[in-house]
Amino acid sequence: xxxxxxxxPELWAAILAENARQEQHIELIASENYASPxxxxxxxxxxxxxxxxxxxxxxxxxxxxxxxVAERLAIDRIKQxxxxxxxxxxxxxxxxxxxxxFLAFLKPGDTIMGMxxxxxxxxxxxxxxxxxxxxxxxxxxxxxxxEEIDYDAMERKAHESKPKLIIAGASAYSLAIxxxxxxxxxxxVGAIFMVDMAHYAGLIAAGIYPNPxxxxxxxxxxxxxxxxxxxxxxxxxxxxxxxxxxxAIFPGxxxxxxxxxxxxxxxxxxxxxxxxxxxxxxQVLTNASIVAETLVSRGLRIxxxxxxxxxxxxxxxxxxxxxxxxEAVLGSAHMTINKNAIPNDPEKxxxxxxxxxGTPAMTTRGFKDEEARATAHLIADVxxxxxxxxxxxxxxxxxxxxxxxxxxxx
Ligand code: PLP
Numbered sequence: 094x095x096x097x098x099x100x101x102p103e104l105w106a107a108i109l110a111e112n113a114r115q116e117q118h119i120e121l122i123a124s125e126n127y128a129s130p131x132x133x134x135x136x137x138x139x140x141x142x143x144x145x146x147x148x149x150x151x152x153x154x155x156x157x158x159x160x161x162v163a164e165r166l167a168i169d170r171i172k173q174x175x176x177x178x179x180x181x182x183x184x185x186x187x188x189x190x191x192x193x194x195f196l197a198f199l200k201p202g203d204t205i206m207g208m209x210x211x212x213x214x215x216x217x218x219x220x221x222x223x224x225x226x227x228x229x230x231x232x233x234x235x236x237x238x239x240e241e242i243d244y245d246a247m248e249r250k251a252h253e254s255k256p257k258l259i260i261a262g263a264s265a266y267s268l269a270i271x272x273x274x275x276x277x278x279x280x281x282v283g284a285i286f287m288v289d290m291a292h293y294a295g296l297i298a299a300g301i302y303p304n305p306x307x308x309x310x311x312x313x314x315x316x317x318x319x320x321x322x323x324x325x326x327x328x329x330x331x332x333x334x335x336x337x338x339x340x341a342i343f344p345g346x347x348x349x350x351x352x353x354x355x356x357x358x359x360x361x362x363x364x365x366x367x368x369x370x371x372x373x374x375x376q377v378l379t380n381a382s383i384v385a386e387t388l389v390s391r392g393l394r395i396x397x398x399x400x401x402x403x404x405x406x407x408x409x410x411x412x413x414x415x416x417x418x419x420e421a422v423l424g425s426a427h428m429t430i431n432k433n434a435i436p437n438d439p440e441k442x443x444x445x446x447x448x449x450x451g452t453p454a455m456t457t458r459g460f461k462d463e464e465a466r467a468t469a470h471l472i473a474d475v476x477x478x479x480x481x482x483x484x485x486x487x488x489x490x491x492x493x494x495x496x497x498x499x500x501x502x503x
Pocket of ligand 1: 186326
């Protein structure tokens with residue numbers, strides 16, 4: 094780090110400020126986490142220098158014998174974690190992993206089915222401005238009156254529209270997803286069944302959220318959310334799809350893989366195979382339940398009524414505050430959060446009536462039941478009196494005491 098400081102003091106100042114922000118704020122963004130020092134160290138190695146187009150043992154460049162070892166370790170470990178027949182660890186991101194599946198199985202104009210962004214899906218599952226929405230005919234499913242996935246409507250729409258690909262998975266859905274039900278519908282209509290488990294991957298690795306791998310043709314994920322690895326993507330698949338998916342990633346979509354990131358993925362997957370990872374994920378789940386229950390006790394509504402995962406959507410309307418304002422005032426109190434539309438949100442997407450809260454990051458820094466409960470009360474304290482500067486300052490002081498007690502990187 095001294096080298097970055099000497100070479101580029103201007104950049105170093107920004108890095109230091111970001112480090113301080115990560116230490117001082119309670120991170121509540123459900124898609125974020127703190128990668129381990131070992132994961133970060135692997136990314137800072139000489140593997141960043143290596144071109145390795147192709148796959149282990151079949152490269153288009155010489156000198157790949159050692160990066161082959163790194164990639165094979167990552168592949169073997171992630172297959173072991175999720176019980177997958179085959180894996181591709183080269184996707185640069187979650188979005189690119191999803192695009193690779195589309196490239197492998199679809200042609201422009203084909204029909205796909207995914208969960209609507211407005212009801213919890215991801216933008217790569219068919220949102221109008223995303224490539225998935227521009228190049229394909231999208232049929233979306235959403236939630237029923239109980240704010241649970243409307244499986245009956247999904248099934249009916251699938252039979253009506255005969256999609257070529259059905260996507261299960263979400264970015265803002267707190268409940269367990271019935272992957273077996275999706276798989277049956279996909280089989281009945283002859284669709285490829287893809288699961289995007291990006292949000293839930295860490296919980297699934299620990300065996301405390303349903304594993305989609307036995308049910309799906311292909312499973313995509315990010316590696317940096319609950320799985321707590323470096324930023325990146327992965328694809329798990331049945332052996333019969335390996336060739337199509339690998340060709341879609343390279344040469345279909347990407348050039349050289351990021352070998353330093355793949356090395357860091359290997360480290361993260363090794364960490365995910367350790368018993369401590371399961372203990373960690375169980376605490377993530379416990380912390381999420383405690384936060385949800387505490388917020389309800391303070392007069393807030395949780396979308397879908399509860400959480401069965403690491404995240405929840407909070408309906409703020411009872412407090413007379415928008416998601417946009419809540420994000421800003423909670424940020425002033427050193428709690429980082431993202432505004433998020435709730436089902437049938439009356440506000441615009443840049444304003445919203447809700448926030449999404451997740452517990453992977455707070456749990457990584459060591460928050461247990463007591464600290465999770467305290468955090469939820471601090472959130473409610475802000476939301477009860479969001480325009481009172483003294484209140485915000487008082488909450489910020491309490492947050493700072495908590496975060497000092499639980500340093501992330503020390
Ligand atoms: N899939 C889901 C379900 C996500 O929530 C996200 C990111 O938020 C992605 C894919 C995209 O991942 P990335 O940001 O790495 O492209």
